[in-house]
Amino acid sequence: MLFCGFAGYVEVRHRIHQNRRPMNASSIFRPGKPIDNPHYLVGRTPQLNRVRELLAEGGRTVVITGTRGIGKTSLARISASTFGSHVDTQCNGATTFHDWSVDLLTKLGVPTSIVEKSLEESFNAGFGATLIASLNLGGSKKTAHKEQGIAQKAITPERLLNIARQAKLDATATVDEFDRIPRTKVEEIGLFGDLIKVLGDSSDTHNLRLIFIGVSSGASRLFNGHPSIKRNVTAIHLNRLTRQAIRSFFKTVYDESGVRFEADVVERFATDFMGFPHFVHAVGDRCAKDRKGVSAIDMRAYERAVDAAVDEMLGIDSSLDLITSKKSAETDIVLIQILEAPDLRVTAQALKQKLAIARYDAERVEAAIEQLIERDVIRWGYGKTLVLADPEISPFLQANFRRRRHVTADVNFPLFDSSDDA
Numbered sequence: 001m002l003f004c005g006f007a008g009y010v011e012v013r014h015r016i017h018q019n020r021r022p023m024n025a026s027s028i029f030r031p032g033k034p035i036d037n038p039h040y041l042v043g044r045t046p047q048l049n050r051v052r053e054l055l056a057e058g059g060r061t062v063v064i065t066g067t068r069g070i071g072k073t074s075l076a077r078i079s080a081s082t083f084g085s086h087v088d089t090q091c092n093g094a095t096t097f098h099d100w101s102v103d104l105l106t107k108l109g110v111p112t113s114i115v116e117k118s119l120e121e122s123f124n125a126g127f128g129a130t131l132i133a134s135l136n137l138g139g140s141k142k143t144a145h146k147e148q149g150i151a152q153k154a155i156t157p158e159r160l161l162n163i164a165r166q167a168k169l170d171a172t173a174t175v176d177e178f179d180r181i182p183r184t185k186v187e188e189i190g191l192f193g194d195l196i197k198v199l200g201d202s203s204d205t206h207n208l209r210l211i212f213i214g215v216s217s218g219a220s221r222l223f224n225g226h227p228s229i230k231r232n233v234t235a236i237h238l239n240r241l242t243r244q245a246i247r248s249f250f251k252t253v254y255d256e257s258g259v260r261f262e263a264d265v266v267e268r269f270a271t272d273f274m275g276f277p278h279f280v281h282a283v284g285d286r287c288a289k290d291r292k293g294v295s296a297i298d299m300r301a302y303e304r305a306v307d308a309a310v311d312e313m314l315g316i317d318s319s320l321d322l323i324t325s326k327k328s329a330e331t332d333i334v335l336i337q338i339l340e341a342p343d344l345r346v347t348a349q350a351l352k353q354k355l356a357i358a359r360y361d362a363e364r365v366e367a368a369i370e371q372l373i374e375r376d377v378i379r380w381g382y383g384k385t386l387v388l389a390d391p392e393i394s395p396f397l398q399a400n401f402r403r404r405r406h407v408t409a410d411v412n413f414p415l416f417d418s419s420d421d422a
């Protein structure tokens with residue numbers, strides 16, 4: 001990226017001095033929005049190069065995994081943008097292979113004639129008309145409605161490949177939030193797995209490249225262990241950003257916008273949010289918005305911004321009501337133990353034992369665990385461990401607890417170490 005070398009640095013300075021209006025810092029911080037400018041995608045050079053390499057080679061489908069807010073969509077979109085036309089598709093709980101295909105073809109502007117011609121090969125006229133109608137590319141809406149059941153089954157992986165060939169598609173599509181399709185929809189997930197296989201097996205006959213994105217610990221789980229995943233997929237798992245990457249992000253911010261964060265503040269950004277860019281953007285955005293003409297953001301401004309951002313987050317996330325309003329000493333302490341564990345997980349047994357030693361009532365601890373699970377704040381992990389349901393919230397929970405001083409008194413007994421995990 002830009003700051004990998006001196007040449008890149010000179011280039012930025014050069015652009016600024018060429019009367020290029022500096023960017024507003026609040027358009028650089030994009031809380032909740034993926035990065036769309038490669039300059040601001042920090043710490044992902046190896047991953048970016050790898051994805052681009054794979055897209056250029058063709059044949060293997062790329063799957064980007066990692067937890068929420070880690071930067072999957074950003075990486076996928078930046079990589080996709082340089083290979084043919086680039087479209088983004090989203091999945092949700094109701095996504096079917098057919099609907100997704102329709103959405104993809106519509107976004108790619110595939111002409112009706114091509115879809116029609118391709119469909120004629122193996123569908124009778126009725127099927128074809130129904131599909132065309134559901135594509136909104138012509139045909140009768142009435143038929144589409146009546147025969148929706150049939151249309152749902154209309155596009156198969158082979159058929160999509162055919163259309164891609166006949167339309168001479170040269171495109172890269174992201175398939176975002178793939179994890180939102182319930183794993184229980186075995187057939188639908190299987191069709192996506194089949195598509196990966198067909199695309200891979202005939203990679204020299206088409207130019208349709210896909211990047212799947214999902215919250216998961218690995219690609220195989222995302223596709224229910226589909227056999228083609230090993231053969232036709234390269235998975236890229238994203239970890240948290242390094243401190244160095246976050247520092248370089250602030251260097252870019254300064255160079256592009258002239259907004260300077262004091263060195264100790266940059267260090268706080270680099271450590272407080274555990275390498276989750278999501279929070280760096282949320283708090284950075286606050287700082288930039290509240291700076292009111294002051295050129296350097298200092299520690300006081302930073303702390304105000306953290307407080308405001310924490311309040312905002314807790315305010316909008318109803319799953320955290322429990323912590324803010326209906327909290328009990330036991331729910332707090334259970335959460336703190338998970339937050340303080342090195343890899344954000346503790347075994348239920350060890351947790352209960354420790355809390356018993358600290359004289360917490362066993363029944364109330366049990367109830368707190370149940371309540372937290374019910375509210376989707378924590379969940380069961382491997383080996384009877386308790387983990388955060390959404391690891392993304394951990395930095396904010398930590399910041400919040402740190403702010404509410406009473407907590408420090410409670411944690412005055414030995415914390416978990418990694419051996420508890422064994």
Ligand SMILES: Nc1ncnc2c1ncn2[C@@H]1O[C@H](COP(=O)(O)OP(=O)(O)O)[C@@H](O)[C@H]1O
Nearest residue numbers: 030032034035042069070071072073074277278
């Ligand atoms: N490499 C990066 N450098 C700087 N900011 C990033 C980076 N990756 C993501 N971000 C920012 O972090 C937030 C989350 O990124 P996003 O790509 O939406 O994550 P995900 O898709 O994994 O949930 C967004 O605000 C985005 O702008």
Ligand SMILES: [Mg+2]
Nearest residue numbers: 072073074176
């Ligand atoms: Mg995303």
